[in-house]
Amino acid sequence: FNPKRKIQKDFDQEWLESLQKKVKYGGNPEHKKHPGDFGLTPPAMARPDKTLCDGVEIFKKTVALRRLKEGIKYGLVSEQMRGDYPQNVWAITKNGEVLEAQLENEEQGIYHGYPMPCEDPFKKVVLSLWYERRKQTRIQN
DSSP: OTTOOOOOOSSOOHHHHHHHHHHHHOOGGGOOOSTTTSSSSOOOOOOOOOOGGGTOOOOHHHHHHHHHHHHTTTTTTSSEETTEEEEEEEEEEEEEOOOEEEEETTTTTTEEEEEEOOTTTTTHHHHHHHHHHHHHHHOOO
Protein backbone atom coordinates (compact mmCIF):
# COMPACT_ATOMS: atom_id res chain seq x y z
CA PHE A 1 0.00 0.00 0.00
CA ASN A 2 1.22 3.46 -0.82
CA PRO A 3 1.61 5.34 2.49
CA LYS A 4 2.12 8.64 0.61
CA ARG A 5 -1.52 8.85 -0.57
CA LYS A 6 -3.25 11.97 0.68
CA ILE A 7 -6.63 13.46 -0.11
CA GLN A 8 -6.74 17.18 -0.82
CA LYS A 9 -7.98 19.19 2.15
CA ASP A 10 -8.65 22.46 0.36
CA PHE A 11 -10.10 22.42 -3.11
CA ASP A 12 -11.95 24.77 -5.39
CA GLN A 13 -15.54 23.68 -6.06
CA GLU A 14 -15.44 25.17 -9.58
CA TRP A 15 -12.32 23.15 -10.36
CA LEU A 16 -14.04 19.97 -9.15
CA GLU A 17 -17.07 20.70 -11.35
CA SER A 18 -14.81 21.30 -14.34
CA LEU A 19 -12.89 18.11 -13.60
CA GLN A 20 -16.12 16.08 -13.46
CA LYS A 21 -16.93 17.19 -17.01
CA LYS A 22 -13.48 16.27 -18.38
CA VAL A 23 -12.67 12.88 -16.87
CA LYS A 24 -13.17 9.62 -18.73
CA TYR A 25 -13.14 6.01 -17.66
CA GLY A 26 -11.11 3.40 -19.51
CA GLY A 27 -10.87 0.32 -17.33
CA ASN A 28 -8.16 -2.29 -16.98
CA PRO A 29 -8.52 -5.94 -18.02
CA GLU A 30 -6.45 -7.04 -15.01
CA HIS A 31 -9.33 -6.01 -12.70
CA LYS A 32 -12.08 -7.79 -14.67
CA LYS A 33 -13.25 -11.37 -14.90
CA HIS A 34 -16.16 -10.39 -17.12
CA PRO A 35 -15.51 -7.44 -19.46
CA GLY A 36 -19.08 -6.12 -19.54
CA ASP A 37 -19.29 -3.16 -21.92
CA PHE A 38 -15.82 -1.78 -21.14
CA GLY A 39 -14.37 -2.65 -24.57
CA LEU A 40 -11.10 -3.83 -23.05
CA THR A 41 -8.20 -5.36 -24.96
CA PRO A 42 -7.74 -8.13 -24.05
CA PRO A 43 -11.40 -8.39 -22.96
CA ALA A 44 -10.65 -9.77 -19.49
CA MET A 45 -7.40 -10.87 -17.93
CA ALA A 46 -8.10 -11.11 -14.21
CA ARG A 47 -4.92 -11.44 -12.20
CA PRO A 48 -4.98 -13.26 -8.86
CA ASP A 49 -3.07 -10.45 -7.14
CA LYS A 50 -5.54 -7.75 -8.27
CA THR A 51 -8.88 -6.81 -6.75
CA LEU A 52 -11.74 -7.32 -9.19
CA CYS A 53 -14.53 -4.92 -10.11
CA ASP A 54 -16.76 -7.95 -10.58
CA GLY A 55 -16.72 -8.44 -6.80
CA VAL A 56 -18.39 -5.06 -6.26
CA GLU A 57 -20.78 -5.55 -9.19
CA ILE A 58 -19.39 -2.94 -11.56
CA PHE A 59 -20.08 -4.39 -15.00
CA LYS A 60 -20.96 -1.21 -16.90
CA LYS A 61 -18.65 1.58 -17.91
CA THR A 62 -21.36 4.18 -17.14
CA VAL A 63 -21.49 2.97 -13.53
CA ALA A 64 -17.70 3.16 -13.19
CA LEU A 65 -17.69 6.69 -14.65
CA ARG A 66 -20.51 7.72 -12.29
CA ARG A 67 -18.51 6.51 -9.25
CA LEU A 68 -15.43 8.39 -10.53
CA LYS A 69 -17.41 11.62 -10.88
CA GLU A 70 -19.00 11.18 -7.45
CA GLY A 71 -15.55 10.88 -5.90
CA ILE A 72 -14.55 14.12 -7.59
CA LYS A 73 -17.80 15.80 -6.56
CA TYR A 74 -16.99 15.15 -2.91
CA GLY A 75 -13.37 16.24 -3.30
CA LEU A 76 -11.90 12.79 -2.77
CA VAL A 77 -8.99 13.56 -5.05
CA SER A 78 -5.32 13.08 -4.31
CA GLU A 79 -2.89 15.85 -3.51
CA GLN A 80 -0.55 14.35 -6.08
CA MET A 81 -1.29 15.72 -9.53
CA ARG A 82 -0.18 14.58 -12.97
CA GLY A 83 -0.68 17.44 -15.35
CA ASP A 84 -4.21 18.81 -14.87
CA TYR A 85 -5.54 15.68 -13.16
CA PRO A 86 -5.24 14.16 -9.69
CA GLN A 87 -3.29 10.90 -9.62
CA ASN A 88 -6.10 9.17 -7.68
CA VAL A 89 -9.80 9.56 -6.99
CA TRP A 90 -11.74 7.59 -4.36
CA ALA A 91 -15.42 6.74 -4.12
CA ILE A 92 -17.84 4.43 -2.36
CA THR A 93 -20.34 2.07 -4.00
CA LYS A 94 -23.98 1.97 -2.92
CA ASN A 95 -23.04 -1.16 -0.92
CA GLY A 96 -20.29 0.67 0.97
CA GLU A 97 -17.32 -0.75 -0.97
CA VAL A 98 -14.33 1.59 -1.24
CA LEU A 99 -12.98 2.19 -4.75
CA GLU A 100 -9.72 3.74 -5.87
CA ALA A 101 -9.26 5.13 -9.38
CA GLN A 102 -5.86 5.77 -10.86
CA LEU A 103 -5.01 8.10 -13.71
CA GLU A 104 -3.80 6.09 -16.68
CA ASN A 105 -3.67 8.82 -19.34
CA GLU A 106 -2.89 12.34 -18.18
CA GLU A 107 -3.33 13.85 -21.64
CA GLN A 108 -6.94 12.67 -21.96
CA GLY A 109 -7.91 12.39 -18.27
CA ILE A 110 -8.65 8.66 -18.46
CA TYR A 111 -8.81 6.60 -15.26
CA HIS A 112 -9.19 2.96 -14.32
CA GLY A 113 -10.40 1.85 -10.94
CA TYR A 114 -10.62 -1.10 -8.61
CA PRO A 115 -11.94 -2.03 -5.16
CA MET A 116 -9.44 -1.29 -2.42
CA PRO A 117 -8.19 -4.39 -0.61
CA CYS A 118 -9.79 -5.03 2.79
CA GLU A 119 -6.46 -4.76 4.58
CA ASP A 120 -5.58 -1.33 3.13
CA PRO A 121 -5.60 1.09 6.11
CA PHE A 122 -6.35 4.04 3.80
CA LYS A 123 -9.91 2.70 3.36
CA LYS A 124 -10.86 4.17 6.75
CA VAL A 125 -9.67 7.62 5.69
CA VAL A 126 -11.69 7.44 2.48
CA LEU A 127 -14.85 6.22 4.23
CA SER A 128 -14.67 8.92 6.88
CA LEU A 129 -14.16 11.75 4.39
CA TRP A 130 -16.80 10.38 2.00
CA TYR A 131 -19.56 10.54 4.60
CA GLU A 132 -18.34 13.84 6.04
CA ARG A 133 -18.16 15.60 2.67
CA ARG A 134 -21.41 14.09 1.42
CA LYS A 135 -23.16 15.44 4.50
CA GLN A 136 -21.60 18.90 3.96
CA THR A 137 -22.74 18.93 0.33
CA ARG A 138 -26.33 18.10 1.32
CA ILE A 139 -26.34 20.87 3.95
CA GLN A 140 -25.05 23.44 1.41
CA ASN A 141 -27.71 22.48 -1.17
